[in-house]
Amino acid sequence: MAKAASKSNVGQALAIGIDIGGTGTKFGIVDRDGNVLFSGEISTKKHSDVNTFIDELHDALSELIDKAGGIGRMKGMGVGAPNGNYYTGTIEYAPNLPWKGIIPLAKMIEHKFKLPVTLTNDANAAAIGEMMYGAAKGMRDFIMITLGTGVGSGIVANGKLIYGHDGFAGELGHTIVIPDGRIHKGTGKKGSLESYASATGVTLTAIEMLKKSKEDSLLRKVPEDKLDSKAVYDAAIQGDRLALDIFEFTGKILGLALANAVMFSSPEAIVLFGGLTKAGDLILKPTREHMEENLIQVFQNKVKILVSHLKEADAAILGASALVWEMK
């Protein structure tokens, strides 16, 4: 695939996509048709200093750039990052990243690579990727929700991504679904969607439920640091009651949040992406049920819940790279 694509694109401009997550940073070189020609990954977490992060990113990416025909073929770089600001190119107070305060990341990367850089929220980038290459192709109104280390979202209305007045729109993960609910360690806020429907959230739900219930469960044998949505899934497909309850509980909260989002911007579809979606109907069924249950009649049985069909490794890179084709 990579070979064929690179063959047919000799001399054509390419885009670099970088997706910065709380744990790792993925990057790749992408052609206009959405083929990820080369890709790689480094750790985000281990770099408490953003400068050493950029140094490692530069080393790793330079290799790929050489393979792809050199810097001259690169039209630019697109970056998706938590709390990324499209207007200013900064990352501001990102609760899930090791760098605190305001980081002028676009400028720093631009300076290092000598290429034009556009930056946005990681979930916004994913939404653009879905709109250009994925499940939301051709849609003018949809919401992208990423269920990963955190919960991110990108909202498209009237065919355009909503950045908001300050560039930070789309933080559905931080909306409060359970007032005075579970505390979010990163933000200090109580009851946000992210504190329940993220990887960390599902683990916390599992720990809480195991403590509260006296029921036997396969999950009691899983060490706490392995207790993630994958482990819960493995138990649930074997009919484990407690594991099923964890998905039901998570779906109830996610479904409520989706209903609220639907009544806000009335999208044609909600595209879900990320680890939690791998549980398939175990999570989708309760999510869909509770979404419908909380919708007023006029919105019922209208909104599709879709799971992104882009390869997980590619989707974030694709989305970030798509920003490059929108550059002027």
Place this chain on the structure above:
Amino acid sequence: MAKAASKSNVGQALAIGIDIGGTGTKFGIVDRDGNVLFSGEISTKKHSDVNTFIDELHDALSELIDKAGGIGRMKGMGVGAPNGNYYTGTIEYAPNLPWKGIIPLAKMIEHKFKLPVTLTNDANAAAIGEMMYGAAKGMRDFIMITLGTGVGSGIVANGKLIYGHDGFAGELGHTIVIPDGRIHKGTGKKGSLESYASATGVTLTAIEMLKKSKEDSLLRKVPEDKLDSKAVYDAAIQGDRLALDIFEFTGKILGLALANAVMFSSPEAIVLFGGLTKAGDLILKPTREHMEENLIQVFQNKVKILVSHLKEADAAILGASALVWEMK
């Protein structure tokens, strides 16, 4: 004012604005500068049959049209109505209106008046009015929230109203803020913003608090059918503890809903309109405090909460009439 405006606009095209509320329907004839030249009101509530409603509307409006120079000067009619669908011109399953199911209102009015009709959600119309003539003039990202019999909203992002894929976006009043909270009689849903922050909601809060508390209160002398935000305001400015608590409670819930809306579309301002806003800082202060409290850092101390400065009688008519100038 009306005289001067009509003088300077002789022969110019005029627009008719109609605002349909749960209780009453306001209408008026408006020039391009936003002067309401003539206006009137009929009851919505008493017409269980939409046909007799349109008959009465026609009688009342025809008089105004004659006064304003005849039907030939009217460019068209704009209608704001709960659950109004911009794309189809229908009102669908509006919980606060006497007409159930799907009503093809735009076509019915068009047929009766022989004028082109555009219809949208009443709060969407109000948002357009604020954008053209009011507090949101020049803003590209803001949210309009109407706190009346119900709670409506109109969301503007990237300079455009969000209608959503089906024309029904902006139902912030029906988003769930307190899961399993107070039941909404119209929708059957529990814990929606409207069940707390509407006129009915404030009355219910007052009744509940009077029952639950043993504290003395001026409100104990108010008959239940007079127990509205005005009565609570009158008591609160005299220092009545229970009345102050009612506003604090309402502001806590409204503030939470505003925080969620801000984290969704990151508006420059939220424009509030309607009866509840007359309580001024008694409601605005707790609303603002609880909004800020629930926002993650990146959104804090950025978003203005504004109160519409359009005359209450004019604002809805202005907004509806503004739809006419957008007609092709």
